[in-house]
Amino acid sequence: MDSKKYDLIVVGTGFASSFFLKKYLEKCKENVKVLVLERGRLYSHMDRLASLRGKSPSYQSDLESHENAVINKNPSKPWVFDVNFGGSSNCWWACTPRLMPNDFQVNSLYGKGQDWPISYNEIESYYCEAEDIMGISGPDVTPFPKSKKYPLPSHILSTVDKKMQAKYGQNWISQPTGRASAAFGKRNACCSSYTCSVCPVDAKFTIENGLKYLYEDPRVELVYGKQVIKLETENNIVKAVVCIATGTNDLSKTQKFEGEVVALGANAIFNAHILLNSGDSNPLTGAGICDQRGFFANMNIDMDNVGGSSALTANGYMQYDGDFRKESASCLIENHNAPMIRNEKGKWRKLARFKFVFEEIPNNDNRIKAGENLLKPVIEYGGHSSYIDAGKKRVVAKMNEIFSPLPVEEIFVDDYYQDTEFHVLSSVRMGTSKENSVVDKSMIHHQFRNLFVLGGSAFPSVSASNPSLTISALSLKSANENF
């Protein structure tokens, strides 16, 4: 076995790791040694585009798939992520609403789930910083308090949004997004093509187009193709990170790297699995894995729906917060500017498509487990909560009222949920003590005090808002407060 010593070892290169690394490098000395272990490789934006055009790179067949990386006991619930440089920033859609202040206090206010150990005010400046780094486009007026303007102007609302905003004001806003409204850094302006999993013009923020330079810093050594399996600990201190060459399964050929401090940013499935493999005995480690749930409604309207300048044009907050959260889940509405037409002559654009995304309360019976195979986490997921179903019932009952500003002809509500919202959350939750959580408010493990567990795994409760801006802000906060 090799043995080397680093000041910091970072696992993964997604949002959680990269924003942490950015702040760490800003604050630490010139001569520190940082090792980054990434299980995948650089699968570049150019290669992803070429692959879509049928010209796959030579290494395509070696790429790991998210299905093969886990043992999913409930395949009706897919868990989707990208295990390559930049993680799921490669395929995300770059919707970046903030959480609302009350999302941090769901138990105190509504008796549901767990409060966060931090308040909105404690994270606000880090939201601003993350938005500046990602070049977020967004409006001046938002339902959440904001101390700084978005760095890019908001996307243009569609004709439908304008009618909704006329009634709902700050509760119907141009969606805050990492899909650039104007050229920003290496990125082009978004042209509303609605294929954001691989953006043809590189308009959305990715780690590759925004933060790859961090990994070229002389203090940083990035090693690809290393799957971290476990941590070696002694007297409640993490001493070393143990990994194996990705794609091999000969456990006699592991490699060990020693570090003063370790930061896991491997996502909510793998963070939990690495901890479980390392002898973390907190019964909450791995417990609570969840996603939000969402459904679509399409509608025929007696007006042309045109003009929005991005894939999703707006967020609606009318069903987001209120005393109803004591009984039923909060809902964030998205206006999907999908390239659809209505199949009736003269009415091609007289339609609209909205998505309704619901918050979730983590359930400890939904778990990541360590099975016999050290390399693959087992995911046991029984389903979403009845709280979400109650939220859907509430919103469906109010559908006509919600869309009363529009000349609605007919509404078609999906009677099923989308199988994924693509958000993997809450398996290593943060809280005030090891009795109610695994990590503290700085995302430091309660037991292993030189170990940061970053990312959405730490979310104590799951609001209806997309999580990655919050994941990034939490990483900036954590590194800023501890180095």
Ligand SMILES: Cc1cc2nc3c(=O)[nH]c(=O)nc-3n(C[C@H](O)[C@H](O)[C@H](O)COP(=O)(O)OP(=O)(O)OC[C@H]3O[C@@H](n4cnc5c(N)ncnc54)[C@H](O)[C@@H]3O)c2cc1C
């Ligand atoms: C199709 C899609 C659309 C999405 N759209 C949005 C959106 O619009 N808005 C939003 O907020 N979120 C969105 N998300 C979710 C978002 O991508 C995730 O919340 C975010 O990527 C999580 O960041 P992370 O850094 O914690 O984890 P990841 O992005 O999953 O990164 C984890 C990193 O760790 C590496 N890794 C994993 N295991 C190991 C290991 N054992 N050893 C070494 N390295 C390891 C991975 O290769 C990767 O580099 C979307 C996701 C998908 C899939």
Ligand code: SF4
């Ligand atoms: S809508 Fe089109 S241009 Fe805009 S980010 Fe998505 S894929 Fe890129």
